[in-house]
Amino acid sequence: MEKGFILWMTGLSGAGKTTLSRELAKHLIESGVACEILDGDEVRENLSKGLGFSREARDINVRRIGYVANLLSRNGVGVIVAAISPYRETRNELKTQTHNFIEVYIKCPIEECISRDVKGLYQKAIDGVIPQFTGISDPYEEPLLPEVVVDTSKETLNVCVSRVLHYLEQEQLMPIFTKRTE
Numbered sequence: 001m002e003k004g005f006i007l008w009m010t011g012l013s014g015a016g017k018t019t020l021s022r023e024l025a026k027h028l029i030e031s032g033v034a035c036e037i038l039d040g041d042e043v044r045e046n047l048s049k050g051l052g053f054s055r056e057a058r059d060i061n062v063r064r065i066g067y068v069a070n071l072l073s074r075n076g077v078g079v080i081v082a083a084i085s086p087y088r089e090t091r092n093e094l095k096t097q098t099h100n101f102i103e104v105y106i107k108c109p110i111e112e113c114i115s116r117d118v119k120g121l122y123q124k125a126i127d128g129v130i131p132q133f134t135g136i137s138d139p140y141e142e143p144l145l146p147e148v149v150v151d152t153s154k155e156t157l158n159v160c161v162s163r164v165l166h167y168l169e170q171e172q173l174m175p176i177f178t179k180r181t182e
């Protein structure tokens with residue numbers, strides 16, 4: 001059976017978690033790795049529908065994602081999680097409780113996320129229309145020892161993708177993909 005893993009992408013809204021996840025999934029599938037994306041937005045529409053944004057609610061959401069990710073990874077699936085997951089302690093808890101947990105910090109300065117404002121939510125958060133918005137009116141705790149860091153304000157999408165794939169190759173969690181161009 002394949003070795004499963006959990007690539008846990010954490011970072012601010014607009015940092016690039018979803019964008020990177022989709023690109024990574026394409027490469028993994030091309031390399032024959034069974035893979036699933038658990039995206040925060042989709043989880044909040046399904047598994048966590050109706051859940052709020054207090055610390056407690058965010059922790060419940062992250063633990064639910066971790067639970068599902070673990071079921072998949074222990075059966076050989078490469079799981080990509082794209083969820084803000086703002087609390088360090090909760091991420092660390094999953095790192096100890098799950099199978100091949102790889103913390104990937106999708107780093108991007110808040111100023112850059114605000115200027116991207118992909119979903120138009122930052123402006124609403126700044127105007128006070130949306131409360132408890134990560135980075136504006138709610139905390140984000142950076143990982144202290146992530147397995148991989150990518151800085152999407154300085155590196156192209158291709159460079160970010162390659163960095164993560166290299167890590168997986170190094171850890172022998174995916175085959176070396178020689179055809180890849182960088």
Ligand SMILES: Nc1ncnc2c1ncn2[C@@H]1O[C@H](COP(=O)(O)OP(=O)(O)OP(=O)(O)O)[C@@H](O)[C@H]1O
Nearest residue numbers: 012013014015016017018019118152155156157160
């Ligand atoms: N190197 C990069 N990697 C990923 N995204 C990038 C990069 N450079 C620029 N971008 C852009 O940044 C934006 C990231 O948006 P994306 O929806 O992926 O963020 P997110 O982290 O999933 O946010 P949210 O938590 O709100 O879902 C996209 O518009 C993407 O094109």
Ligand SMILES: [Mg+2]
Nearest residue numbers: 017018041082
């Ligand atoms: Mg997203």
